[in-house]
Structure formats: C-alpha cells, structure tokens
Amino acid sequence: MAADTPAAEATPPQRPLIMRYAARSDVGRIRAKNDDSAYVGRHLAVVADGMGGHAGGDVASAATVLDMLHLDHGDYNGDAITVLADEIQTANSLLSELVHINPKLAGMGTTVTSLLLAEGKLHFAHIGDSRAYRLRDGEFEQVSVDHTFVQRLIDEGRLRPEEAETHPHKNVLMRVLGDVDASPELDLDTLDVKPGERWLLCSDGLNYVAGHVVERTVRETKDLRECAETLVDLTLEAGAPDNVTVIMLEIVEETRDDVSTAAVDVIPPQLLTTESKPDITGETAGPAETPPAPKPVDEKPAAAEPADSAEPSASTDPHLGEHLSAEVLRLELASRPHELVGAAATAAETGSIPTIAGRTVARRAATVLTHKADAPEADADEILEPTKPRRWVTWSIAAAVLLVLTAGLWLGYAWTQTRYYIGEFDSRVAIYNGVSQRLGPIQLSTLEAVTDIRMDSLPQFSQQRVRQTVPARDLYDAQRIVKNLEGTGTIAPSDECLTAPPTTAPATETASPTGTATKAPATATSPAPSPNASNPAGATSPAASPSPTVVCEVGQ
Structure with a gap:
C-alpha cells in the first residue's frame, strides 16, 4: 500500500485547458478603414478579414x-465541431440578410479562421486566406x-x-463567407492539443513579413503581448499596404486564479454605461458631452418621462433595436475575459452592430450572457413586437x-386561346389559334394547321390581307375563310353568293359581261311573253317568272 501512494500522487487529475492570449489589429499605411475583425477568449479565437472595400468589408467581418x-x-457534450461549423453557416446567412x-452591401464577404478549445480538443474551422x-x-x-487561386495553381503543380x-x-479568393x-x-478538423503549444492566427496582411521572420518571432518572443505587437510592427515597417490582425495564444492548464476570474458578475447596464461613456455616444440623440444611458434590456420601451425632460429617453430613438x-x-x-479588436471592436464601441433587428437580438438574448434563455428572449420579443405586424401587412399586400x-x-391568356x-406560314396560308400579338417574350398564338394554298396563287390584295x-x-x-380563299381567291364569306333577294327586273335583262354572276331566263323552255293590254310593253308578269337564282362563277 505504501508503494501505491507515491504513484497516485505522481499522476494528479489533469486540469481543464484554456487559452492565454493577446491580439492586435492595425489599419495599415494605405487603407482608409480597417476591414479586419478578431476575438479571442479562453476557449475561442476568431480572425475575419472582410472583403468588399467601401461596400462593406468591415460590416462582413464585424457581423461574423x-x-x-x-x-x-x-x-459542448461532444459536438463542438458541429456547433462551430453551424455557427459559421449561420453567420453566412446573416450576411445574406444584411445584403437583402x-x-x-452586395458583394461583401469575409474570411474566417477559428479555433474552439473544448473537452480537451482543439476544433478548427477555416475558409478564405487568413492563416x-x-x-x-x-x-x-x-x-x-489558403483558398486562393494561386494556391490552387501550386497544388496542381502549375x-x-x-x-x-x-x-x-x-x-x-476561391472560397469565402458572404x-x-x-x-x-x-475546412474542418478536430486536433489533439497539449499544454505549451502556441498558435498564431492572422489576416493576410501579415504575409508582407517574410515567413522565416514570422517563425523566428513566434519562437523567440515568450511574452504573447510582445509577440503580437512585434508582428504588427514588422508589418508596418514592411509598408503595410493591407490591414493586419494578429492573435497569439498559448494552451495552458486552468489554474485556481483563472476559475475565480472567470466567475465575473454580469455588469448592470447602468454601470456598464457609466464606465464606457465613449461606447454609446453614437447611439443617443442627446448632446455629445452628456450622453444619456440607454435603458436596460429588461425594461419596457414605454415613454414614462415627462415631455420637458432634459435628456431624451433612449426608447424614443428610432434605432431601438440597435x-x-x-x-x-x-x-x-x-x-468573460477576452480581447476584441478591429472593425468588431469599433462596432461594439459605437453601438453600430450589423445585425438583423429582432432575429439577432432575440437570439443573442436567449443564448449568450449566462445562457438563461427564457427571460431575455421574452423581453426582446416583447420589445420588438410592434415591427412584426408591419412586415406581415407589407407581405400580405404584396x-x-x-x-x-x-x-x-x-384570364387574358385563356381568352386569347379561344x-x-x-x-402566312412558309409561303402558304395557315390557321393560327390565338391572337397575332406578343406579350414580351411570350407569343400569344400557336400554329393550328397549314393549308396547301400558296400565297403567290392569291390575288395581290388577298396576299396583303x-x-x-x-x-x-x-x-x-x-376553315370557312380558307375554303373561300381556295375557291375564289378572296376572303369574302362564301354565303354572300349563295342566295339573292327576288327581283322584278325583265327576264330579258342579261348580266354584265364582266360580272361574277349572271341571271337565268324566267323559264328555260318558254319564249318571252309578248306585251298586251293587261301587260304593258316592257313589263313582265310576276306569275310567269319565278324568283331568279344567283350562281357564283368559280374558276375551275
């Protein structure tokens, strides 16, 4: 038993692993604004390099x-890598909503390189050319x-x-979030991790420093803060034509001091506002020198202040969701302990959070802070309730x-089909179903039948018609019009030449030689009657002559 005791003391239970970290971001010497964002805490490190320039690269990286x-x-109960990947996909959908x-903001995007330390493993997710x-x-x-065009050429040996x-x-870039x-x-992976290993996460702005210089700096500079500062300074000395963001972290075992530091009480909004006055100067309508504090999340937005109040209530601000x-x-x-740098830090300081009102507020209120979902979610939904009817009314009207x-x-199209x-089709007379018009690219008629009547066999006038x-x-x-064209060469309905009203004209009258119809004699066998007293000269007895018949001359 005595021999077992030293062995037991030599293998104490392993303590949880956390990250020690330092971060820095710089706009560089050429760019007008910083499109990089980064966050690092005890379990998460993320670097995002926004693209889109003036269109919103900073919005993309900060939102992500x-x-x-x-x-x-x-x-995470064994599903940390799944949660990390899903969260990046959710951030991607957020960017699409912002563009909508x-x-x-169309065309904006961002790279993402992230590490999540959970349950003794390091979970890695990456897209773009941050490293x-x-x-x-x-x-x-x-x-x-690197998910770049030149890296693909390198991989292919070209x-x-x-x-x-x-x-x-x-x-x-060949792959990007946006x-x-x-x-x-x-790119997803779950890696074994051990205390003492170091990681460098950076945007591609660090690429202007030679690779061997970066390696030597990481190896020889023991202090993480000094290492991050040195890497950014080296980039600035190299000209820094792009933004540069660096996270240095080291995997260590959690100590008792870390546990006590992590148990930080959530600071009430009033105290947070008092300690961070510059953070909210862009949120309120009050004077810049004495900005009023915004109301806490669990307060109703009802205006309870008198009309002559010296400072306007935050609930009157049209950007309440912000x-x-x-x-x-x-x-x-x-x-929690952390460092936030770049465009994301600027957004947090100014209150210009690139989010979708309602969706993100309720989601964050439900999942962040101390992970108490019920009260924050209800409060956020209640505050944002007035915006929902307007959205549904708009969609309903549309x-x-x-x-x-x-x-x-x-209905209009159905009518045309009757x-x-x-x-004309292929130099022949054709029957079409529909009307002879177009509605944009849509033809409102279809070919029903093609006849044997050639267009050049018709009179010029009929061809034109x-x-x-x-x-x-x-x-x-x-079909009747086609039959008439085939028989007479005209479009006149054929029933016009089948019958004619009775006439009292003399039977001796003859048709014009150029007419299309002739009148037959009163009777085919009897001679013409002679005039008498009861029948004046030139008159014809109606009884002696039946109604004449009109005969259409049809060319054979």
Missing part, C-alpha cells in the same frame, strides 16, 4: 465575429490552407510557391397584388 463570440465556453436589407500557424514540440507549421507572392492574382454562396465549404443589440453584446463581453396580376394575366386567325392576318370568330369560321 460578433455573431460567433458567444461560443466562448467549453461545454441593404443592396449597397493559422502552430508551434508544437519545436515544429512550426501552417495548419490552414506554379512554384516562391512565385505566388508576385502573381497578379494572388489575392483572388452573399455569394448559400452553403460555403469549410440599442438592444449593443447592450446585450456589452453585457456578454463583460461576462402577395395579394401578385395574385391579382397573375389571375388577370391567366380566338383564331388566318396568316393574309399577311396582315384575318381574324376569325372560331375554328369553323377560320
């Missing part, structure tokens, strides 16, 4: 990082793979690595208008 920071904890609301390096057991290596830095398309892909392909987003975010950030237009177009007309199309009441009427 701020949407992910609630993952900074270690309790503000089309000026992750690991120093472990003396070996320094790049864990991430380009040497040393040629990549001078390639004209070195910044062309409104260009509904389901972007991520107040709530900023307030919830600040409460969350105050609940749907009704679309339904009426669709029904009208369908009509017929005569036209057919080419201009001859309307018909129905298919029978169209």
Whole structure:
C-alpha cells in the first residue's frame, strides 16, 4: 500500500485547458478603414478579414465575429465541431440578410479562421486566406490552407510557391463567407492539443513579413503581448499596404486564479454605461458631452418621462433595436475575459452592430450572457413586437397584388386561346389559334394547321390581307375563310353568293359581261311573253317568272 501512494500522487487529475492570449489589429499605411475583425477568449479565437472595400468589408467581418463570440465556453457534450461549423453557416446567412436589407452591401464577404478549445480538443474551422500557424514540440507549421487561386495553381503543380507572392492574382479568393454562396465549404478538423503549444492566427496582411521572420518571432518572443505587437510592427515597417490582425495564444492548464476570474458578475447596464461613456455616444440623440444611458434590456420601451425632460429617453430613438443589440453584446463581453479588436471592436464601441433587428437580438438574448434563455428572449420579443405586424401587412399586400396580376394575366391568356386567325406560314396560308400579338417574350398564338394554298396563287390584295392576318370568330369560321380563299381567291364569306333577294327586273335583262354572276331566263323552255293590254310593253308578269337564282362563277 505504501508503494501505491507515491504513484497516485505522481499522476494528479489533469486540469481543464484554456487559452492565454493577446491580439492586435492595425489599419495599415494605405487603407482608409480597417476591414479586419478578431476575438479571442479562453476557449475561442476568431480572425475575419472582410472583403468588399467601401461596400462593406468591415460590416462582413464585424457581423461574423460578433455573431460567433458567444461560443466562448467549453461545454459542448461532444459536438463542438458541429456547433462551430453551424455557427459559421449561420453567420453566412446573416450576411445574406444584411445584403437583402441593404443592396449597397452586395458583394461583401469575409474570411474566417477559428479555433474552439473544448473537452480537451482543439476544433478548427477555416475558409478564405487568413492563416493559422502552430508551434508544437519545436515544429512550426501552417495548419490552414489558403483558398486562393494561386494556391490552387501550386497544388496542381502549375506554379512554384516562391512565385505566388508576385502573381497578379494572388489575392483572388476561391472560397469565402458572404452573399455569394448559400452553403460555403469549410475546412474542418478536430486536433489533439497539449499544454505549451502556441498558435498564431492572422489576416493576410501579415504575409508582407517574410515567413522565416514570422517563425523566428513566434519562437523567440515568450511574452504573447510582445509577440503580437512585434508582428504588427514588422508589418508596418514592411509598408503595410493591407490591414493586419494578429492573435497569439498559448494552451495552458486552468489554474485556481483563472476559475475565480472567470466567475465575473454580469455588469448592470447602468454601470456598464457609466464606465464606457465613449461606447454609446453614437447611439443617443442627446448632446455629445452628456450622453444619456440607454435603458436596460429588461425594461419596457414605454415613454414614462415627462415631455420637458432634459435628456431624451433612449426608447424614443428610432434605432431601438440597435440599442438592444449593443447592450446585450456589452453585457456578454463583460461576462468573460477576452480581447476584441478591429472593425468588431469599433462596432461594439459605437453601438453600430450589423445585425438583423429582432432575429439577432432575440437570439443573442436567449443564448449568450449566462445562457438563461427564457427571460431575455421574452423581453426582446416583447420589445420588438410592434415591427412584426408591419412586415406581415407589407407581405400580405404584396402577395395579394401578385395574385391579382397573375389571375388577370391567366384570364387574358385563356381568352386569347379561344380566338383564331388566318396568316402566312412558309409561303402558304395557315390557321393560327390565338391572337397575332406578343406579350414580351411570350407569343400569344400557336400554329393550328397549314393549308396547301400558296400565297403567290392569291390575288395581290388577298396576299396583303393574309399577311396582315384575318381574324376569325372560331375554328369553323377560320376553315370557312380558307375554303373561300381556295375557291375564289378572296376572303369574302362564301354565303354572300349563295342566295339573292327576288327581283322584278325583265327576264330579258342579261348580266354584265364582266360580272361574277349572271341571271337565268324566267323559264328555260318558254319564249318571252309578248306585251298586251293587261301587260304593258316592257313589263313582265310576276306569275310567269319565278324568283331568279344567283350562281357564283368559280374558276375551275
């Protein structure tokens, strides 16, 4: 038994692993604004490099990082990598919603390189050309793979690595988070982790520092803060034509001091506002020198202040959703040790949180802070309730208008299909079903039948009429017109030359030699009557002559 005791003391239970960290971001010497964002805490590290320039690269990176920071904890019950991947996909859908609301942001996107330390494993997710390096057991290596055009050329053996830095398309991304892909392909991996290993996460702005210089700095600079500062300073010395963001972290075992520090009480909104006055100057309508504090999340937005109040209530601000987003975010950030840099830090400080009002506020209120979902979610939904009817009314009106237009177009099209007309097809007379018009790219008629009547066999006038199309009441009427064209060469209905009204003209009258019809004698066998007293000269007895018949002359 005595021999067992030292062995038991030599293998104490392993304590949980956490990250020690430092971060820095700089706009560089050329760019007008910083499109990079980064967050690092004890369990989560994320670097995002926004693209889109003036169109919203900073919005894309800030929205993505701020949407992910609630993952900074270690309790995942074995599905940490799934949660991490799903959260990045959710951030991607958030960017698409932002573009839908503000089309000026179209084309924005961001890279994402992230590490989630949970349950003794390091979960890695990556898309784009930001990078992750690991120093472990003396070996320094790049864990991430650049999703760029030149990297694909290198992988295919069409380009040497040393040629990549001078390639004209070195910044062309093949995969990125944004409104260009509904389901972007991520690089995912779960890695073994051990205390003492170091990680460098950075945007591609660090690429202007030679790789061996970066490696030497990470190896030789023991202090994480000093290492991050040195890497950014080296980038600035190299000209820094792009934004540069660096996270340095080291995996260590959690100590008793870490546990006590992590148990930070959530700071009430009033105290948070008092300590961080510059953070809310962009949120309120009050004077810049004395900005009023926004109301806490669990207060109703009803205006209870008198009309002559010296400071306007935050509930009167039209951007109430932004107040709530900023307030919830600040409460969350105050609940745990972390560093937030770049565009995401600027958004948190100014309250210009790039979120979708309602959806993100309620979701954050339900899942972040101390993970108490019921009260924050109810409060956020109650505050945002007035915006929902307006949205549904708008959609309902739009749907009704679309339904009426669709029904009208369908009825109009159905009516056209009851009509017929005569036209030309392949130099022949044809019958068409419909009307001889187009509705945009839609032809409102179809070919019903092609006859044997050649256009050049018709008189010139009839040819012109057919080419201009001859309307018909129905298919029978169209067939009758075609039969008349075949028989007489005209479009006149054939029943006009079948009968004629009776006439009292003399039987001796003859038709004009050029006429199309002739009148027959009163009787085929009796001679013409002679005039008498009861029958004056030149008159013909009606009784002696039946009604004449009109005969159409048809060329054989």
